[in-house]
Amino acid sequence: MSKAAAGLAPFQSGEEAVDWIVKLVPFGIKPGLNRMELLMEKLDHPERRLKFIHVAGTNGKGSTCAYLSRVIHECGYDVGMFTSPYLERYTNRISLNGQDIEENHLINLVNQLKPIVEEIAETELGSPTMFEVSTVLAILYFARVAFPDFVVWETGLGGRLDSTNIVTPIVSVITNIGHDHMDILGDTLEQIAAEKAGIIKAGVPVITAVEQPELLAIIEQAAKSKQTTLYSLGRQFRYEPLSYELDKQSFHFSGPFRELKGVPVALNGEHQLKNAAVAIMTLEVLRQYYALILDDEHLYKGLSETKWPGRLELVSRSPRILLDGAHNPEGAETLAAALKHIYRYKKLHFMMGMLSTKNHTGYLRHILPLADRLILTEPNFHKKADASKLAEAAHKVIRELGLKVEVLIEPDWKQALETLKSGTEQDDLAVVSGTLYLISDVRSWVYYQTDSEKGW
Structure with missing residues (x-):
């Protein structure tokens, strides 16, 4: 173990900093927000300075985040993105305008975090987990270094008790609900739906592609209880497949605010049309609620140029x-x-x-x-x-x-x-x-x- 990892000196390299974070893996997954709440308090609540787009769901989260990030940046905004897991390097999970967090910022922020994490580890709450520390690292990077206009914020696991749920977003997204992480989220799809609906906040609009009637009812009830507007695929917005070609698809989109014809996407599979439709509905909400400047030219270009590694x-x-x-x-x-x-x-x-x-x-x-x-x-x-x-x-x-x-x-x-x-x-x-x-x-x-x- 390096001197820094042993707590004797600050980290000098990105490798040392990442090594310390990864060594938190044995603490496993600890659903709950108590450690996150204490971390945010000790850091003077950096999460309150950012505009989050919170995305949950069983499948399609990553692709939907990629669409959102690419289009928003194409519109001329700075956009941060936090996703998991990463495919090549730890730094893939935290990016600004498609570029990974730089090593010097990673080192500086982890050096700020380490003593606070170790202090909490000595309390009855126990050590923050690898994913909790990664979540806080992303928040610090966006709030103290990068200052993006928007942050695309992917849930790690579930929603209600996930560490990403420490934020209050400006819009929430639930892509779909299926059989995954049932050892943690529950034995039934209804239980999983309730966990994912836990990202819904009071007055924050919600977009969903959940189509199973019994699961959609759970999402609807959560939105109603939080007195917020729900935009549901098949009801408030729809998509119609137009053409299928390898690396080139298109569809028509219709929503409550307008229709879009011949929308192009480069990602393969019909499910990517659904993910793109969810992204468009989210962007439309941002345009209506938060005056996002969204020209059709930038929307179409962003969607057609979106890539997401490891998916077809x-x-x-x-x-x-x-x-x-x-x-x-x-x-x-x-x-x-x-x-x-x-x-x-x-x-x-x-x-x-x-x-x-x-x-x-x-x-x-x-x-x-x-x-x-x-x-x-x-x-x-x-x-x-x-x-x-x-x-x-x-x-x-x-x-x-x-x-x-x-x-x-x-x-x-x-x-x-x-x-x-x-x-x-x-x-x-x-x-x-x-x-x-x-x-x-x-x-x-x-x-x-x-x-x-x-x-x-």
């Missing part, structure tokens, strides 16, 4: 390798739809690695009917699912659905990637999917031949 991302052309961070049944369903409707291939070779807490059987039911070969591996992460147990689940689904799929087990993900590449011919398509911790490793290895950093 082609990282190799020979052989064709597609990365997608689908890691729950709903994500697998949207991935399967994209593979059926957008991509062309002779055979589909699928490599997956999961965390042990996910619904593997529900995921496999969507993917296995499309796959010719399934390679099961393990992410380099402490909560990884055993590849042999994934194989048991896969064989069960194969028998249940009467499929013919070759199943291979290779726990070492680098070797699994070589096996995937060696068996994929020119007219085939290879897909790597599952936990973003695997996607992160594979992406870094393909592009840079280096291992990725690890964190939430």
Whole structure:
């Protein structure tokens, strides 16, 4: 351990600062805002100086944040963004106008934070977690260094008790609700919906793409109790798909304030049209409530130029390798739809690695009917699912659905990637999917031949 990490001297490098934060991972996930409230109090409430766009949901949060950030910046504003998990480096999660937090700011802010974190760790509240410290670091960067006009603020897990919920935003977004983090958020979708609805604040408008009637009712009740306006997909706003092409889609948008024709997006999959529609409705609310200057030219350009790594991302052309961070049944369903409707291939070779807490059987039911070969591996992460147990689940689904799929087990993900590449011919398509911790490793290895950093 470095002298700085041992508390003997300030951090001198970004590596030392990140190392100290990552060493908080063993404190795990601690739902609740008590430590965050105390941190904000000791820092003189920097969160009160910022205009947050708070985004929650099971899937689509990251893409929606990317759309919002790109368009708002295209309109001439400075925009901060906080997302998780990151794909390559810790600093990816905190950005200004698409650029990661600079190392000197990271070092200075972590040196300010460390004694306060250690002071709280000695109280009955216990040590702040890695994600809590990261959240506070982002707030400090935006409030004391970057001073953005808006901050796109992605929820980490759930909503009500998530550390990001320490802020009062100017608009709240709930993309959708599905089966994820059920070990923490609850056993039913209704319980998960209630947790995500916890980001709704008094008088702060809400946009949602939640469509299940019983779950939408929970969102509606939360909005009503907070006396705020809810803009719901299929009711207050709609989208109509217009064209589907690889790397180029378009749709019509209609909302309570105006209609937009032929809206272009570059991200693949019909689910990205829905995410873009949610982003547009959010931008329309900002235009109406907060006088955001939103010209159609900037809106269309921003949406058409938005990129989001690790989501239907082609990282190799020979052989064709597609990365997608689908890691729950709903994500697998949207991935399967994209593979059926957008991509062309002779055979589909699928490599997956999961965390042990996910619904593997529900995921496999969507993917296995499309796959010719399934390679099961393990992410380099402490909560990884055993590849042999994934194989048991896969064989069960194969028998249940009467499929013919070759199943291979290779726990070492680098070797699994070589096996995937060696068996994929020119007219085939290879897909790597599952936990973003695997996607992160594979992406870094393909592009840079280096291992990725690890964190939430």
